[in-house]
Amino acid sequence: MKKLGLTLLTALVGGLIAVGGYKLFEGKQESKMSFEERQELHYVNNPVPNVVSSTGNPDFTQAAAMVAPAVVHITTTYPGRSGSSSYGGDPMDLFEEFFGMPRQRQQRSQPPAQATGSGVIISEDGYIVTNNHVVVDANKIEVQLTDKRIVEAKIIGRDPNTDLALIKINEKGLPFVRFGNSDEVRIGEWVLAVGYPLGLESTVTAGIVSATGRSTGIIARELQQRQFQQRGYPQSDEEPMINTAVESFIQTDAVINKGNSGGPLVNANGELIGINSNIMTPTGTYAGYGFAVPVNLVKKIADDFIKFGRVKRGLIGITFTELNPAAAKELEISDVNGLYIRDVVDNGAAKEAGLKEGDIITKLDGRTITSSSDLQERIYRLRPGDKVKLTYKRDGKERDVTVTLKEDTSAAEREAERDSETKRSATEIYNKLGAGFVPANDAKKKELGISSGVVVTQVHQGGLFDYFNVQRGLVITHINGKPVNNSDEVESALADSERGIVRIVGVPQRGSRVELNMPIEY
Incomplete structure (x- = not known):
């Protein structure tokens, strides 16, 4: 009997040591994990029942209950700049209309301006994803949680090319939204948009995915405006504007307005599939369509900020034209789909792989490329040194080539x-x-x-x-x-x-x- 008791005691102590060692190892390794790995670790230790979307009348109560606690209200302050109490202005300047944030410096006599947006918590220790245009130029960022606490946030990283930003608050044990897979998003599926629109408290709206891979040109226009501001003089032929924007939005008809910017777009399971970024409108308020940055791109950007302090961008090293009937006629070719290579960068990845001017890219890793946004968004998820398989047409025949991406040295x-x-x-x-x-x-x-x-x-x-x-x-x-x-x-x-x-x-x-x-x- 004493032997049995000793054996049980030894087993118990050994088990406690093993668990303690695992927890210690877990704590040391967590800082090296991607946000997706951190989330999976959390759910392994804290399992929750699956939320099944309705196949009849849609019921989003469970999904909304899961997501809403992790959506935050962001208030930013800008020194010496005037605010706007109305929703007027140029309706085509969607960043200003959507977010209500003026872009030019105002007279010093005017008080500091404030603007608001939304964000979504992606880890229990306070990392929050929002839009770059929500926090850019702010000298103070405050985050209001759903329990009404207000805490100051710091910027971890901003990426104007995708209109994404990662900020952090010093809090623990926070609710967060689980990542979904934007590659699996289907046109016609139900989605929810959550945020703080038009000065209201947390608001949930529903709609469907209207399209994927959409480009609105808004990020490119914002980047161009900033290049003008930094130069202080107009564009010339010798110094062309550099378009590094990446746009491959999820389009939805869920109602989105000013203040939703930076908030989550989630599926019926309550999983994050995108970050609401901008709207298309002739009036400055909701007119039918909103656009969200796909979550698979969000994950890569957020992880880069944590691991490298900046976005690491891999390049193929080509300039191209998206084919359509008009472009094909101009180029005097019969293909109306794919990306026509206009130039191959010297010492670039494409040049080393044997691609030439006049080749037509048709697939990336076996997936058909129908637009420039398809290629740009998928390549932007990768890093220098990653390999991709490109399928291209030359002399009417399809061929495959493996390309090793090179670092964006220009950046x-x-x-x-x-x-x-x-x-x-x-x-x-x-x-x-x-x-x-x-x-x-x-x-x-x-x-x-x-x-x-x-x-x-x-x-x-x-x-x-x-x-x-x-x-x-x-x-x-x-x-x-x-x-x-x-x-x-x-x-x-x-x-x-x-x-x-x-x-x-x-x-x-x-x-x-x-x-x-x-x-x-x-």
Whole structure:
């Protein structure tokens, strides 16, 4: 009997050690997992019954109950920009109409603007997917959860090419929406759109999938507008605009309005199949069709932000024309379907694989390519080094070739160029401040209850500080969100000025904390 008891005790202890070891291993490995793997791990440990969609009269109560708690209301603040209390404006500027966010800098006398959108939680530890246009240029992002708590969020990554962004809040144990598979979405199936439209609380609307693989051109137009803004001068033949937009939307007739932007599109099982991005409308409000970024693309973008800090884009290295009867006539060919290769990039993946100008791409990994969006969206899901099988026509015969994608070096070069410009401009901004600084001593920090700071000792006539009436003696604790303790740190922090705005947090000798948002050009 004693032997049996000892055996049972040994087995119990061994089991506890094994479980504890598994949990420790699980915790260490989770940071390396993709979001899809994290979700699967959660559901293995917390199984839930399957939700079966109705085959008769549709009933979305279970799906809505599963999704709604994980949909959040996002409020963003923009310094020195005016808001809009109406829903007017240019109805074809869908980003502004849908989200109500002006694009140009306003006069400094106008108060900070606020705008709102939606987002969807994709992990229990606070990662949230939304649209890039919901958070771009914001200097403050607040997230309201369904239990009415309001917490500040930080941007993990933005991808203007797909209009997606990943943000995070410091919370645990949150409800999240499980990923579906956008490749399995079928035209005619029921879907739900969830979000915070037109200033309302959480709202659910239903409709069907009207089409897939749709391109509206809205992301391309937004990218072009930003390139104009960054250049500050019109396009020329020598410097053509670069179109890196990826559009292959799920089209739905579920009602979507301003404020739904960034919210989820889910199927009847409550699975995430897309992120609502824009609408097609002659009026600026819902007129029949909305468009969502497919979730399989969302998963790749979110995972890239976590693993690499940016989107890793693999390229085939071709320029092409989408074939249709008109294009075929112009090119004097008989094929009206596929992608006609106009040029092959030197040292690119296609060139190395033997593809040539005049070849017609008809399939990708065995799936027929009917539009440019089919190819772009599927390639954007992949990374440099991944292999794809392309089927193409040459001399009337179909052939197969394996292409190894290459890294988008132009993006890295543009990023390096921006970094160089930022370092140069940081010194210029520092000089524009027209001020002198000394480190705050420990006694001063203790007196003011701060952990970092520089004291403004000089204010030169004609500088920014003089113009905005910044007084000597102000202790600046943060610039552009970074703590500062000396002049070098001040200059370094100035490099993070966005949209021509320097954000300063300081404490006067007497009084409460002050926040200043100063435009660099005044």
